[in-house]
Amino acid sequence: MGKITGSQAVVRCLQEEGVKTIFGYPGGAVLDLFDALMDSDITNVLVRHEQGAVHAADGFARVTGEVGVALLTSGPGATNGVTGIATAHMDSIPLVILTGQVPRPLIGNDAFQEVDIVGITRPCTKHNYLVSNVEDLIPTLRKAFHIARTGRPGPVLVDLPKDLVATKLIYPEKTPIHLSSYQPTFYPHPVQIEKACRRIMKAAKPVLYVGGGVILSNSSKELTELAEKLSIPVTMTLMGLGSYPGSQKLSMGMLGMHGTYTANMAVAESDLLIAVGARFDDRVTGKLADFATKADIIHIDIDPTSISKNVRVDIPIVADCKNALAAMNKWFDTESSFKPAEQGERLKPWLTLISEWTAKHPLAYKDNGTIIKPQYVIETLHQLTGGQAIITTEVGQNQMWAAQFYTFDYPRHFVTSGGLGTMGFGLPAAIGAQMAFPNRTVIDIAGDGSIQMNIQELATAKQYSCPVKVAILNNGYLGMVRQWQELFYCKRYASTTMDVVPDFVELAKAYGAVGLRATTKSEVEPVIREALATNNLVIMDFKIEREEGVYPMVPAGKANTEMLLV
Amino acid sequence: MxxxxxxxxxxxxxxxxxxxxxxxxxxxxxxxxxxxxxxxxxxxxxxxxxxxxxxxxxxxxxxxxxxxxxxxxxxxxxKDFVEREMVLLRVKAEAATRAEVLRVVDIFRGKVVDVSAKSYAIELTGSASKIQAIIDILRPIGIKEIIRTGIIAMPRATKTK
Missing domain, CATH: 3.30.70.260 (ACT domain)
Known part of the structure; x- marks a missing residue:
């Protein structure tokens, strides 16, 4: 077989991994790679800022379940990508980020556009590599994809020196990947499964607390089966929304800081908390000492470090959620002493109590005539899309209202930066999602603050004909920070008022998009209808109630039962 | 702990x-x-x-x-384990204390690895507590410099009965 250049080999390797779309931005150190891409069927989506490239690859990965790929140049190209990489790392999203590096003889010499990106991203990647020998190039890339997609997924960065990708090599045959020091535990220990199932059969007030791991492992089906077989109510984290249908009776919605009254009360009263692919994040637990104090805890997670990190766990199960849930379902199916009907009967008082909580304090907001309430906008979006849209969000109030009021019935429909809480995530992520599914409705629910953090990506959306719908909940504030200032800082609105904001309708036009505005409640529905009927990039500017808050809210450091309600 | x-x-x-x-x-x-x-x-x-x-x-x-x-x-x-650390100490050794320093080194089974008119350099290995003990004894005489390796440790072989 003849020799090809390192760049051509990288492109061939991407094709071998099934990559069709990547997100990137060129520069001196990656000229060879972009040149080689031109001869392939891989589309590079040329973003307007490298942060956008990584978020778009991330959005692509979240909706497809495939590895997202970003290609950035050395130095500032790579450092601009860091926020995107950290975002993906916190939410366990499989990405491969390829960065250019200065030629090997210049590494360490403070060369033009040189930065130690492997050093910089060490704490915010699952793993990273600097390729220094040409024969390692393809094996390293294959390992990068393997590490990114297996176990607890995450971003893997591969730094490629410019002279190395210009060197010729013989493309190596694909061989099975074996990493002796990386062996995730995929299958649960049967003893632990039995112990967990027997404990579940004894529980009077069980709660399923499910997180992003259920979505990442594609185990919504197994989870739904378990919940329904055992009549166990389900609460989901922000990352877990859609893993169990939000409109089903057993769903209690989201828990935690902005969770439902029902979910937080249920966890507090529960005698058995079954955590699946969730990590007991501080936004979920509130004050740790008061979290689920009456409950034994079963914790299923593929990452052993998540178990007993914040909360002591009684029955740990290290495994892929899909395999663990399937094993539990099988156990109940074959256990003669287990009768689904009796179980349903047994849990009746618990389910009654739960529906009483929901009746007493459902998710709610005060409607007051003509002023647009943000929750109403989200509800209308839900209604007019039939709950089928892919929703991305920015971060802050827009994100929480989206999580609360767009009832998610399907996994991989809600794309949001949970762990890192990255403003500016939603628009590029929506572009990534739309590139993956050109025919589906993709809506970025944004605030007037966050949308400005990566607004340059409107041009990317336009260039690649992504008919993303951006719904700006415009209150003229950095609303979530303002809400904290209102509640905990005596209404001193330090640096949360944006006095100068672009005219988003005119801005949309400047980008060749459609701009629509609603200033009264009655205009909301027509605007959304028009946006959904438009096969173009659309910005909807909703002038909402300026000081609307997100409720319920658990003040930082308080127990989840100490919620502030509407 | x-x-x-x-x-x-x-x-x-x-x-x-x-x-x-x-x-x-x-x-x-x-x-x-x-x-x-x-x-x-x-x-x-x-x-x-x-x-x-x-x-x-x-x-x-x-x-x-x-x-x-x-x-x-x-x-x-x-596990049951063996731990060792090595230390290099430069200790003041003037006429009045030279003999005393050597005696201490001898008791701790250390070695003098460098000699000058006013100091000895001493090498000693042992558990962390042994190293600490010699430091405590030599400190009043005058430790001019100290370099420790940090602990290395190895579990003892499993005993067959």
Whole structure:
């Protein structure tokens, strides 16, 4: 077989991994790679800022379940990508980020556009590599994809020196990947499964607390089966929304800081908390000492470090959620002493109590005539899309209202930066999602603050004909920070008022998009209808109630039962 | 409580910084750290001594195991083990104290490895407590310089009965 250049080999390797779309931005150190891409069927989506490239690859990965790929140049190209990489790392999203590096003889010499990106991203990647020998190039890339997609997924960065990708090599045959020091535990220990199932059969007030791991492992089906077989109510984290249908009776919605009254009360009263692919994040637990104090805890997670990190766990199960849930379902199916009907009967008082909580304090907001309430906008979006849209969000109030009021019935429909809480995530992520599914409705629910953090990506959306719908909940504030200032800082609105904001309708036009505005409640529905009927990039500017808050809210450091309600 | 953790790692550039970065990034404490190649030149062994509650040590070992380049993590404290540290000490040795210093070195089975008109350099190996003991005794005489290697440790072989 003849020799090809390192760049051509990288492109061939991407094709071998099934990559069709990547997100990137060129520069001196990656000229060879972009040149080689031109001869392939891989589309590079040329973003307007490298942060956008990584978020778009991330959005692509979240909706497809495939590895997202970003290609950035050395130095500032790579450092601009860091926020995107950290975002993906916190939410366990499989990405491969390829960065250019200065030629090997210049590494360490403070060369033009040189930065130690492997050093910089060490704490915010699952793993990273600097390729220094040409024969390692393809094996390293294959390992990068393997590490990114297996176990607890995450971003893997591969730094490629410019002279190395210009060197010729013989493309190596694909061989099975074996990493002796990386062996995730995929299958649960049967003893632990039995112990967990027997404990579940004894529980009077069980709660399923499910997180992003259920979505990442594609185990919504197994989870739904378990919940329904055992009549166990389900609460989901922000990352877990859609893993169990939000409109089903057993769903209690989201828990935690902005969770439902029902979910937080249920966890507090529960005698058995079954955590699946969730990590007991501080936004979920509130004050740790008061979290689920009456409950034994079963914790299923593929990452052993998540178990007993914040909360002591009684029955740990290290495994892929899909395999663990399937094993539990099988156990109940074959256990003669287990009768689904009796179980349903047994849990009746618990389910009654739960529906009483929901009746007493459902998710709610005060409607007051003509002023647009943000929750109403989200509800209308839900209604007019039939709950089928892919929703991305920015971060802050827009994100929480989206999580609360767009009832998610399907996994991989809600794309949001949970762990890192990255403003500016939603628009590029929506572009990534739309590139993956050109025919589906993709809506970025944004605030007037966050949308400005990566607004340059409107041009990317336009260039690649992504008919993303951006719904700006415009209150003229950095609303979530303002809400904290209102509640905990005596209404001193330090640096949360944006006095100068672009005219988003005119801005949309400047980008060749459609701009629509609603200033009264009655205009909301027509605007959304028009946006959904438009096969173009659309910005909807909703002038909402300026000081609307997100409720319920658990003040930082308080127990989840100490919620502030509407 | 003090814990000694032995870690086998891929002997590659940047691996040590993954380990130390993990400790600093997560606020784990490092009391001493010692690393060198094993019989297999592709593998190095790192011995780290840390202090913390059992739950913290459990997190440390799990987090270490999670690093892709880490091959094996052993908490030595769980087992019967031998630990050793080496120290090099430069001690003031003037006319009045020269003999006294030599006596102390002899009692601790140390070695004088460098001599000058006003000082001795002493080499000593032993457990951390033995090293501490000689330091306490020589301090009043005058320690001019001290360099410690940090602890290395090895579990004792399993005894067959």
């Amino acid at each position: 003090k814990h000694t953790i032995s870690v086998l790692l891929q002997n590659k550039p940047g691996v040590l910084s993954r380990v130390t970065g993990l400790f600093s990034g997560r606020g784990f404490n490092i009391e001493s750290l010692c690393v060198a190649e094993t019989l297999d030149p592709n593998v190095s062994c790192l011995t780290v001594v840390s202090r913390g509650e059992d739950t913290i040590i459990e997190q440390i070992t799990k987090q270490l195991n999670k690093l892709i380049d880490v091959i094996k993590v052993t908490e030595i404290n769980d």
